[in-house]
Amino acid sequence: MYAHQLPFQLCERSTRELLVLDFPEEDIYVFRKNQFSVIFNHHQKITKEEIRNLIIDGISTVFVSVIDNERIEENLLDRLRQNARSLSVGGNPLKSSLQHVSLMTMNMQNLYDSPLNDEILKLLYQSSGNLVGFTSDHKNVVNKLYHRMQSEPFHYSRLQPMLSSVMLLGFMHYLKTFSARETESLFITSYLKDLGMCYVQQDSLDKDELDQHDKKALKVHPYNTLLLIENRLPINKSQLEIITHHHFLNDKITQIKSGDKVTLDDSIAYGLETYLVAVFDVLTAMISDRPYRKGMPLFEALDLIRAVMAERYPLEFKALVHYLKNFFKD
Numbered sequence: 001m002y003a004h005q006l007p008f009q010l011c012e013r014s015t016r017e018l019l020v021l022d023f024p025e026e027d028i029y030v031f032r033k034n035q036f037s038v039i040f041n042h043h044q045k046i047t048k049e050e051i052r053n054l055i056i057d058g059i060s061t062v063f064v065s066v067i068d069n070e071r072i073e074e075n076l077l078d079r080l081r082q083n084a085r086s087l088s089v090g091g092n093p094l095k096s097s098l099q100h101v102s103l104m105t106m107n108m109q110n111l112y113d114s115p116l117n118d119e120i121l122k123l124l125y126q127s128s129g130n131l132v133g134f135t136s137d138h139k140n141v142v143n144k145l146y147h148r149m150q151s152e153p154f155h156y157s158r159l160q161p162m163l164s165s166v167m168l169l170g171f172m173h174y175l176k177t178f179s180a181r182e183t184e185s186l187f188i189t190s191y192l193k194d195l196g197m198c199y200v201q202q203d204s205l206d207k208d209e210l211d212q213h214d215k216k217a218l219k220v221h222p223y224n225t226l227l228l229i230e231n232r233l234p235i236n237k238s239q240l241e242i243i244t245h246h247h248f249l250n251d252k253i254t255q256i257k258s259g260d261k262v263t264l265d266d267s268i269a270y271g272l273e274t275y276l277v278a279v280f281d282v283l284t285a286m287i288s289d290r291p292y293r294k295g296m297p298l299f300e301a302l303d304l305i306r307a308v309m310a311e312r313y314p315l316e317f318k319a320l321v322h323y324l325k326n327f328f329k330d
């Protein structure tokens with residue numbers, strides 16, 4: 001069926017999000033061989049097994065009606081709310097925290113689509129606090145969370161804030177020098193720092209070279225994040241400062257990679273918290289695959305981090321190497 005033959009306007013959703021939609025109001029479509037075909041009929045019960053099989057077959061996106069799209073968004077919010085409440089109630093810590101970060105990532109996707117939605121923004125803020133509190137009682141789940149999430153079929157731009165923040169969270173637990181309050185504050189800062197990326201077209205991010213509009217939107221995304229969260233969340237001045245400068249290492253690393261000498265004089269202006277957010281952001285990005293390049297080996301990435309961090313924060317860099325050795329041991 002071609003687009004003009006469809007009975008209603010369609011919205012693209014991730015296949016796994018069908019988990020929160022037991023019975024669709026309208027037919028659900030997939031796009032194959034240049035046309036749409038119905039994969040689930042309206043009011044047909046969708047089972048976990050069917051969703052899993054679609055994902056195994058490489059069908060990571062489906063197309064739903066506007067009504068079902070709204071129902072998915074509502075249900076994702078409800079599920080995250082419920083999950084946040086039940087997170088600390090017994091059960092399997094890895095399973096419940098994994099469910100929590102998956103729901104956060106799906107809601108983050110919705111927030112990127114509607115960045116002015118206060119309900120999602122505030123729930124993600126609270127859920128970040130819930131996750132930090134939960135992992136401080138279950139520190140051993142953090143690295144498993146990272147590895148499990150890394151293989152989930154989310155777009156990398158929506159997954160990256162969670163991956164870098166989870167790895168940072170594990171490091172803060174490992175260092176034991178941050179109070180519970182500081183750990184929560186830094187995790188939230190790291191997790192929300194890229195919200196301004198919502199103005200960069202998601203499809204463009206799959207290409208090596210961006211067009212002028214997206215290039216500019218990418219460059220100013222830390223400032224757009226500030227505009228989006230200031231006065232809407234209880235974020236303090238130092239968190240806003242960290243968000244503003246969270247890419248201060250990127251240019252230096254690009255210069256080192258191309259064999260240029262870099263000066264680190266201006267880095268003195270940045271405190272440890274800014275360093276850590278920037279380091280985990282760039283590190284997790286470098287070692288992860290992108291549609292247009294393969295991820296770099298950890299050892300190579302750490303060598304670049306050493307060049308920008310070891311002089312200013314030698315003890316923390318040493319601790320980072322130790323921490324990562326265990327993080328990637330299994």
Ligand SMILES: [Fe+2]
Pocket residue numbers: 193194221246247
């Ligand atoms: Fe960023």
